[in-house]
Amino acid sequence: MEAADLDVLAAALHWLDAGHAGVLVTVVRTWGSSPRPPGALMAIRADGVVTGSVSGGCIEDELIARVRDDGLAALCPAGLPAVATYGVSAEEAQRFGLPCGGTLQLVLEPLGERSRLAELIALLRERRATRRELDLSTGAVSLRTAALPGDDADTAGLHDAATALPDALAFDGRSLAHTLGPRLRLIVIGAGQLSRYLCTVATGLGFDITVCDPREEYRADWQVPGVTLSFDMPDDVVIAARPDERTAVVALTHDPKLDDLALIDALRSPAFYVGALGSRANNARRRERLATHFGLTDAELARLRGPAGLYIGSRTPPEIALSILAEIVAVKNGVPLAPQLAVGPAKSAREADGAAANEPGVGAGCGIG
Structure with missing residues (x-):
């Protein structure tokens, strides 16, 4: 929801x-x-x-x-x-x-x-997808945890089925059944300047946001109202959060010691979006590390969006934040994204066009692609 x-x-x-x-x-x-x-x-x-x-x-x-x-x-x-x-x-x-x-x-x-609103809200805040059924003839409401496709006995109802719930609403004139899922979550690795801009906009989009960064020099003066700041190691934060299909994870530190382990746990979870900042070369090295040293499969690596974001020619931290959030929202809404919209392929295509036209400087910028 x-x-x-x-x-x-x-x-x-x-x-x-x-x-x-x-x-x-x-x-x-x-x-x-x-x-x-x-x-x-x-x-x-x-x-x-x-x-x-x-x-x-x-x-x-x-x-x-x-x-x-x-x-x-x-x-x-x-x-x-x-x-x-x-x-x-x-x-x-x-x-x-x-x-x-x-x-x-x-x-x-x-x-x-x-109406049973208190019970419903409590379930949603526990991140339990909940089916609320209203009988129009009596006004009575029943609540039940929504069992989702692929759920087992231990995890049924603890998460949403992607960002769009199956059979989210059904109305036949006599009863209204409405499946409500928990809020969208965003886990951000790194408390730098880019993170500040990204979180400021993401709060307006309604995300429940956690920023994790164990580096004191980065987090000392970092604050965005409504955002939880964790000093724990990012992989511990991701494991504790148990990312579900309404969770996005994005790594922004450029530091493999902070990003890689957290990305491994995120890529092996049902998180609907997993992305990482960095140049195309850095992301290629990251994929190689994750496959060679940590055994991630091709299918798991294919879920990693890196360089994160849509190509909008972004160069400044606010523009890069907008690019990343645009991609997260598009994935959340189930919008198919052509490969040329992603930062990496778009920059490669632009450089090829620039080389053909002998244009100097094409592809220069902040190094995110």
């Missing part, structure tokens, strides 16, 4: 604990183009305060107006879950800002003890 959706659940629980009534809104179906995908969450309080979103804003405004005029009962008559559909006609789609004739369907669920 996205961090923003976990924030919605946490805010809704806070409202309940403070004595406020509220409604949880879930996008369950979309037709055509729509601003938010199925599974997106929003909560609205009895005074019209909202958190999260289900559209570009117009549907939120309409729900707020209904609550302020007629109370939460306007959304959930008889205190039971209800279904609302927006954008059925072209006129209504335009009114609610739904592009290209889009239509979306919402389930509106009154919140209370039977």
Whole structure:
């Protein structure tokens, strides 16, 4: 699940604990183009305060107006879950800002003890994928740990199935089943300047971030709000984290003593992304070390993205951070990346073109490719 959706659940629980009534809104179906995908969450309080979103804003405004005029009962008559559909006609789609004739369907669920938000949030914070099932006729909720393909008895439910859960949401008009996974994690090896820029942007993307660096001279003045800084050896941090399919690991130190062992553990885990900074030559030597001295298989080495990042001509630390995060997000979203988009192949192709044109200096830069 996205961090923003976990924030919605946490805010809704806070409202309940403070004595406020509220409604949880879930996008369950979309037709055509729509601003938010199925599974997106929003909560609205009895005074019209909202958190999260289900559209570009117009549907939120309409729900707020209904609550302020007629109370939460306007959304959930008889205190039971209800279904609302927006954008059925072209006129209504335009009114609610739904592009290209889009239509979306919402389930509106009154919140209370039977919502079981505290239990759900606790499971998600333990990194357990959880199936939440809502009976629309009664408002009752059941929770169960989601067993995933390939899980065994000891690991079932402890991690998500890649970044997109199988059967993440199912709605048949009578019940809503929503599989929610834990937050995306990012483990960063190295607390240098590049790491600072990368983590600053990654926090805005909703990653749960840990930076590990045992070198005192690098970590002494390193701080990014919301990021956990570990002084342990990177391989110990990776082993303790037990990377799952919602974990990315990126090594940024250029130091084999710090990077290599951590990369070995990451490449042998289900982590959806494993990358390493460094020039093409350094990455070639790294692959040779990992194969020759540590016995990594061709399949495991094929998972290593190095030089990490997409080729955008980056030269400065902020640009390199953007390049790496763009690749991580693309992999997370399941976007197929052509080889020429990666830093290494793109630089090689550019150098070949430059050599053919007798262009001096092509391929010069900060040494990440």
